[in-house]
Amino acid sequence: MRPELDPVSVTDLATRGPLPPPARWRGGGALSAWVDQHFKWLMVAPAVLLILALSIYPLLFSLWVNFVNYDFEIPGHDFVGLQNFRQIVNDPLAWSSLITTIFLSLAVVAIEFLLGLGLALAMVRMFRGRGIILSILIIPLFISPVIVGQSWALFLQRPFGPADYLLSQLLGHPVNISWVGEVPWVYIAIVIADVWQWTPFMFVVLLAGLAAIPAHLYEAAELDGISGLRVLFYVTLPQLAPIIFLAVTFRLLDAVKLFDVIFMLTGGGPGTATYTTSFYLYQIGFQQFHLSTATAGSWLFLILLSVVIMVLVRRLLRAENA
Amino acid sequence: MAARSATAGPSRWRRRGDLARFAIIGLFILFVIVPLYWVVITSIKPSNDYLTVPPVWFPAEPTIVHYTAALFSYRGLQGLVNSLIIASVSTVLSAILGTMMAYSLARFNTGGQHLAFWVLSQRFLPPVAIILPIFLLFRSWGLYDTRIGLIIAYTFMTLPISVWMMYAYFRQLPRSLEEAALVDGLSRWQTMWMVAVPLAAPGIAAASVFVFIAVWTEFFFALVLTSRHAFTLPTVFRAFLGFQGAQYGEACALATTSLVPSIILGMLVQRHLVRGLTLGALRG
Amino acid sequence: MANVKISGLHKSFGGVQAVRGVDLDIPDREFTVLVGPSGCGKSTLLRSIAGLEDVEQGTIEIGGQVVNGMRPRDRDVAMVFQDYALYPHMTVFGNISLSLRARGTPKPEIEARVNRAAEMLGIRALLARYPRQLSGGQRQRVAIGRAIVRNPRVFLFDEPLSNLDAQLRDEMRGEIKRLHQEIATTMIYVTHDQIEAMTLADRIVLLREGKIEQQGAPLDLFERPASLFVAGFLGSPKMNFLQGKLVRSGGAYAIDLGEEVPKLALPPGRAFNGATDGAKVILGLRPEHVGRAAGAQPAPGSQRLETTIELVQPTGSRSYASFRLAGQPVLSELQAHDVSGPGERITIDLNLPRATVFDPETGRAL
Numbered sequence: 001m002r003p004e005l006d007p008v009s010v011t012d013l014a015t016r017g018p019l020p021p022p023a024r025w026r027g028g029g030a031l032s033a034w035v036d037q038h039f040k041w042l043m044v045a046p047a048v049l050l051i052l053a054l055s056i057y058p059l060l061f062s063l064w065v066n067f068v069n070y071d072f073e074i075p076g077h078d079f080v081g082l083q084n085f086r087q088i089v090n091d092p093l094a095w096s097s098l099i100t101t102i103f104l105s106l107a108v109v110a111i112e113f114l115l116g117l118g119l120a121l122a123m124v125r126m127f128r129g130r131g132i133i134l135s136i137l138i139i140p141l142f143i144s145p146v147i148v149g150q151s152w153a154l155f156l157q158r159p160f161g162p163a164d165y166l167l168s169q170l171l172g173h174p175v176n177i178s179w180v181g182e183v184p185w186v187y188i189a190i191v192i193a194d195v196w197q198w199t200p201f202m203f204v205v206l207l208a209g210l211a212a213i214p215a216h217l218y219e220a221a222e223l224d225g226i227s228g229l230r231v232l233f234y235v236t237l238p239q240l241a242p243i244i245f246l247a248v249t250f251r252l253l254d255a256v257k258l259f260d261v262i263f264m265l266t267g268g269g270p271g272t273a274t275y276t277t278s279f280y281l282y283q284i285g286f287q288q289f290h291l292s293t294a295t296a297g298s299w300l301f302l303i304l305l306s307v308v309i310m311v312l313v314r315r316l317l318r319a320e321n322a
Numbered sequence: 323m324a325a326r327s328a329t330a331g332p333s334r335w336r337r338r339g340d341l342a343r344f345a346i347i348g349l350f351i352l353f354v355i356v357p358l359y360w361v362v363i364t365s366i367k368p369s370n371d372y373l374t375v376p377p378v379w380f381p382a383e384p385t386i387v388h389y390t391a392a393l394f395s396y397r398g399l400q401g402l403v404n405s406l407i408i409a410s411v412s413t414v415l416s417a418i419l420g421t422m423m424a425y426s427l428a429r430f431n432t433g434g435q436h437l438a439f440w441v442l443s444q445r446f447l448p449p450v451a452i453i454l455p456i457f458l459l460f461r462s463w464g465l466y467d468t469r470i471g472l473i474i475a476y477t478f479m480t481l482p483i484s485v486w487m488m489y490a491y492f493r494q495l496p497r498s499l500e501e502a503a504l505v506d507g508l509s510r511w512q513t514m515w516m517v518a519v520p521l522a523a524p525g526i527a528a529a530s531v532f533v534f535i536a537v538w539t540e541f542f543f544a545l546v547l548t549s550r551h552a553f554t555l556p557t558v559f560r561a562f563l564g565f566q567g568a569q570y571g572e573a574c575a576l577a578t579t580s581l582v583p584s585i586i587l588g589m590l591v592q593r594h595l596v597r598g599l600t601l602g603a604l605r606g
Numbered sequence: 607m608a609n610v611k612i613s614g615l616h617k618s619f620g621g622v623q624a625v626r627g628v629d630l631d632i633p634d635r636e637f638t639v640l641v642g643p644s645g646c647g648k649s650t651l652l653r654s655i656a657g658l659e660d661v662e663q664g665t666i667e668i669g670g671q672v673v674n675g676m677r678p679r680d681r682d683v684a685m686v687f688q689d690y691a692l693y694p695h696m697t698v699f700g701n702i703s704l705s706l707r708a709r710g711t712p713k714p715e716i717e718a719r720v721n722r723a724a725e726m727l728g729i730r731a732l733l734a735r736y737p738r739q740l741s742g743g744q745r746q747r748v749a750i751g752r753a754i755v756r757n758p759r760v761f762l763f764d765e766p767l768s769n770l771d772a773q774l775r776d777e778m779r780g781e782i783k784r785l786h787q788e789i790a791t792t793m794i795y796v797t798h799d800q801i802e803a804m805t806l807a808d809r810i811v812l813l814r815e816g817k818i819e820q821q822g823a824p825l826d827l828f829e830r831p832a833s834l835f836v837a838g839f840l841g842s843p844k845m846n847f848l849q850g851k852l853v854r855s856g857g858a859y860a861i862d863l864g865e866e867v868p869k870l871a872l873p874p875g876r877a878f879n880g881a882t883d884g885a886k887v888i889l890g891l892r893p894e895h896v897g898r899a900a901g902a903q904p905a906p907g908s909q910r911l912e913t914t915i916e917l918v919q920p921t922g923s924r925s926y927a928s929f930r931l932a933g934q935p936v937l938s939e940l941q942a943h944d945v946s947g948p949g950e951r952i953t954i955d956l957n958l959p960r961a962t963v964f965d966p967e968t969g970r971a972l
Contacts, residue, residue: 035509043426058455118346141599151361155357267563278449298448298452312446505678505683508705
């Protein structure tokens with residue numbers, strides 16, 4: 001007998017069998033069996049119902065609204081055919097919003113990617129204090145975008161904000177940029193704010209991707225005599241490509257929704273220069289209360305986005321199942 | 323994370339490389355910290371320190387008067403309380419519904435690719451596409467400007483995050499534990515809650531933190547679906563639009579109040595960050 | 607306590623048939639071992655009885671009750687898993703008592719039962735510990751404790767000893783056997799180890815590729831194997847198989863291995879299923895029935911011959927010597943010090959009454 005187990009003799013066991021079986025199930029029965037049988041569907045049901053209620057149902061409802069006159073100012077819901085769509089399509093502001101959105105999205109994603117990649121490359125090697133630095137660098141990700149917009153509005157304030165002052169010190173001559181009041185500075189301001197918040201996203205994802213590249217690829221490259229920047233282009237980036245794809249599409253789909261920062265930083269201004277599609281539709285729907293028009297615009301926007309969404313989600317699923 | 327250099331090279335490159343690296347990192351750290359510092363410091367500056375050139379980097383007489391003003395005169399406190407309640411309840415609901423669905427997907431592959439695809443794609447739905455009909459529907463259902471309404475909306479909004487983060491954790495659990503529980507006499511419901519969920523608890527906790535942060539920082543839904551009663555902290559910032567100068571302190575006080583829990587929570591789930599950001603597609 | 611009856615069971619995974627038409631009758635209180643090489647369907651069969659797998663065709667009855675489609679919890683069976691499957695987030699007490707807690711058993715009863723089970727298995731001192739703090743043997747006992755605390759109708763064991771080292775395995779084998787004597791419940795035990803099968807079973811069911819190859823008491827299968835597969839699977843070292851022809855002269859049969867060797871006369875009275883004269887057969891003879899000649903004359907039915915040893919493998923208690931018979935290798939079992947080494951001339955007695963003759967085409971015994 002091993003020492004850690006109690007010594008038990010055979011005669012002991014013979015006189016002490018186990019107790020008779022415990023009482024029958026309490027709460028078993030037909031309902032329990034039915035639940036077990038349909039378990040997997042019952043478990044997804046609440047979530048699915050919620051999504052149906054707040055996604056499919058509203059979308060279908062809005063599909064109807066598209067073709068109807070749903071305006072708080074005009075009574076009745078007359079069928080108006082494609083009029084709502086025509087109104088959007090004929091509105092030059094709708095187009096300029098779309099262009100602004102595309103332009104800004106591409107700009108921020110590109111800059112975030114480059115900065116994020118640079119930062120990731122810089123951080124991939126271990127050094128003392130790396131953990132703390134990492135913690136600091138990811139802070140912007142957890143902040144409300146409205147706060148980011150407002151903070152940058154404050155920082156870029158003219159004439160008492162620190163930004164102009166710092167630039168003056170740096171450049172040696174007085175700088176008096178109206179960041180929020182002048183095109184093209186206002187675009188730069190928006191880009192700065194978004195880049196400030198979301199570069200860490202790119203950085204963190206790319207860093208994870210870099211860390212996953214097997215060391216022997218670099219060793220092979222070193223043996224082959226490839227060094228410096230060529231390693232970056234011939235080894236690192238190709239390995240990173242799927243992650244880059246993931247990160248860029250992810251970020252792009254979020255960037256086109258740009259609203260919070262616009263709202264707080266520029267209010268769409270100066271004039272309507274920084275209207276993004278989301279902001280434009282918000283104005284039409286909730287400031288002017290032309291609900292059908294706004295809905296029609298949202299549908300068009302959604303259709304445009306769907307293609308990119310489908311591609312990305314399929315990719316994500318494949319990655320998850322791999 | 324592994325430590326490796328992405329650009330190999332002889333040692334003199336290494337030294338130059340090091341300089342470049344630390345320069346980049348240093349610049350970025352500054353980039354991150356300076357605006358934040360400015361916001362926090364402005365929140366404790368007395369008002370006449372606002373409009374100065376050169377700007378005041380540290381006030382001689384710090385004050386908390388802006389905090390009290392922000393919380394009470396600008397109804398920041400109500401926004402704060404609403405945000406806390408709404409975020410907490412949404413997190414719990416999202417976690418429960420998300421756990422149930424994630425378990426079903428992970429163990430039974432329910433609905434195959436199609437269901438998974440559908441749930442995942444909700445994450446990318448632009449709010450603007452559904453906000454108008456939801457606004458109208460909420461009004462007719464009596465949910466406009468109610469905490470419950472926002473909770474429902476946020477639970478919906480954060481389901482993809484919950485489901486996808488927890489899905490990965492459930493997949494990793496060995497099946498034999500659940501089989502043992504089934505033979506032991508537990509129903510599937512009991513097995514899920516008494517065996518699978520406790521073992522996936524770290525993942526569930528991490529997912530919940532992400533959900534909380536997402537709700538805590540959300541603006542658009544709150545802007546449209548609330549008015550005077552159920553408004554959340556982010557919407558209070560509307561009152562400071564226009565920056566007539568008098569309210570810098572209050573705005574920054576409120577910002578700081580919102581920042582602190584966000585950042586603390588964010589630090590807690592650092593380890594799961596990549597997984598949370600990419601909905602589980604990458605492990606990080 | 608209950609008997610288990612399986613009729614016409616079929617089960618496949620994807621395109622692969624794991625169980626093809628199994629009929630099995632296990633009487634109450636019997637210790638049945640399902641044994642066979644990996645992939646033979648034994649685990650699938652066990653899991654089907656537990657209710658962890660659905661069956662496509664056939665019925666499973668426990669205690670006369672058809673349990674197809676019943677959930678595992680309703681079948682009142684207990685299972686001990688190969689990796690113990692202990693809940694890491696619960697103490698030993700929690701692990702053992704989970705089934706009772708889940709069905710709302712009152713606390714004093716839970717305490718009594720768990721303590722009783724723990725005492726039976728000698729793990730009372732471990733009740734407050736967590737699985738990660740236990741050794742392999744202790745964990746196995748907890749897994750068994752979890753099973754016995756419910757006093758189920760049937761115990762199922764899925765290769766419970768495979769993860770233990772050899773010494774611990776021997777010890778636990780004895781414990782399980784004693785457990786069966788102690789609580790006298792139907793036990794169905796799956797293993798790929800034929801020694802476990804031989805020592806534990808009241809009845810062995812040998813499976814191969816989803817079908818029952820042979821079933822019966824261990825010694826039955828050992829001494830009267832129904833096929834080459836059974837003969838080769840049970841017994842270590844393996845049975846010797848010699849290829850030859852069955853010849854008949856008068857009323858007596860003999861095995862002809864070729865010119866160099868005299869014919870081996872088989873005992874009279876055996877029919878060999880009417881095999882034709884000159885048919886190709888395989889003669890099976892276990893090493894323990896091939897030994898050094900003893901006595902002036904060979905025992906009745908045995909045949910004596912001389913040969914040269916090629917190789918000697920001592921195992922401590924015995925030594926196994928290999929030689930050739932008509933060019934075919936034969937292993938014989940000798941006393942430890944009874945042989946000097948390769949090249950030694952030796953006289954061997956072949957205990958032919960214990961031999962089995964097989965048809966090489968079908969593999970069945972004749």
